[in-house]
Amino acid sequence: MARTASPATQARPGKVYLVGAGPGAADLLTVRAHRLLAEAEVVLYDALVGPDLLSCAPQARWVPVGKRCGQRSSAQAFINKQLVDAAHGHAVVVRLKGGDPMLFGRAQEELAALRAAGIEHEVVPGISAAFGAAAGMGVSLTQRGLSRSVCFLTPAVGRGEAGHDWARPAAAADTVVLYMASRQAAAIRDGLLQAGIEGERPVALVENATLPAQAVHAGRLDDLPRLAERLTGGPALVVLGDVLQALAACGGAHACDTYVRVDDQQAAA
Ligand SMILES: C[S@@+](CC[C@H](N)C(=O)[O-])C[C@H]1O[C@@H](n2cnc3c(N)ncnc32)[C@H](O)[C@@H]1O
Numbered sequence: 001m002a003r004t005a006s007p008a009t010q011a012r013p014g015k016v017y018l019v020g021a022g023p024g025a026a027d028l029l030t031v032r033a034h035r036l037l038a039e040a041e042v043v044l045y046d047a048l049v050g051p052d053l054l055s056c057a058p059q060a061r062w063v064p065v066g067k068r069c070g071q072r073s074s075a076q077a078f079i080n081k082q083l084v085d086a087a088h089g090h091a092v093v094v095r096l097k098g099g100d101p102m103l104f105g106r107a108q109e110e111l112a113a114l115r116a117a118g119i120e121h122e123v124v125p126g127i128s129a130a131f132g133a134a135a136g137m138g139v140s141l142t143q144r145g146l147s148r149s150v151c152f153l154t155p156a157v158g159r160g161e162a163g164h165d166w167a168r169p170a171a172a173a174d175t176v177v178l179y180m181a182s183r184q185a186a187a188i189r190d191g192l193l194q195a196g197i198e199g200e201r202p203v204a205l206v207e208n209a210t211l212p213a214q215a216v217h218a219g220r221l222d223d224l225p226r227l228a229e230r231l232t233g234g235p236a237l238v239v240l241g242d243v244l245q246a247l248a249a250c251g252g253a254h255a256c257d258t259y260v261r262v263d264d265q266q267a268a269a
Pocket residue numbers: 023024048097098099100101102103104105127128129130132133178179180181206207208209210211235236237
């Protein structure tokens with residue numbers, strides 16, 4: 001049953017739910033996320049939350065608070081304040097975050113702000129983009145015999161944050177998934193090569209994972225900048241590892257209508 005209260009009558013703050021929206025497709029929301037969206041009075045949502053999700057909470061006020069690389073962003077402190085303010089006026093507030101809230105989602109800052117303000121809160125997990133991409137490609141990230149470890153990493157750092165040696169953990173893992181990396185393909189390739197990863201290591205760019213516009217561009221690490229030229233501006237992951245051999249084995253056909261192997265294209269040209 002929805003907890004509802006008008007701003008005027010609500011005596012104590014409401015509850016804020018940090019909800020994972022999954023990688024984009026509305027039917028990849030969890031049942032709990034669906035229920036909470038149906039109860040929400042306000043939804044503060046990220047830039048990567050798909051428009052299809054609006055229909056899950058037509059009764060709610062939707063407030064964009066998205067941050068997207070290279071685009072104007074809402075400062076995190078302002079988002080934190082908006083969350084706290086929303087809880088003071090509404091019983092059920094959903095903070096809808098792309099993928100899973102706890103992976104590269106600044107959830108900790110938001111949780112800390114809610115805790116400091118004495119606002120009740122809860123985290124609802126979602127499907128992270130890495131799992132959407134693995135499903136979309138039909139490639140297990142931990143195929144037996146090829147991969148016993150997966151590293152989720154991002155080379156991105158926030159404004160004012162010190163740089164970090166992002167490539168080092170990549171060299172130690174069997175499978176690597178890089179978030180927020182596809183726009184700097186040459187630098188990513190160079191960093192991974194310098195970390196000791198061979199140029200022949202299979203790599204794939206997965207754009208718009210789980211969405212109708214999903215595209216997979218596969219090749220070798222050496223090719224990464226060329227692969228990245230095919231991206232159309234949607235969110236994308238870089239996946240690296242021998243598990244991607246499975247893509248070649250199925251001709252890249254599994255759920256990858258727009259699969260392109262750059263070597264093949266070049267040979268055909
Ligand atoms: C700020 S991070 C948020 C990650 C999110 N919390 C998650 O668990 O997926 C945003 C990055 O996730 C990746 N991403 C999100 N949705 C995606 C999708 N549908 N397909 C491919 N990559 C996606 C992209 O690398 C994008 O730059």
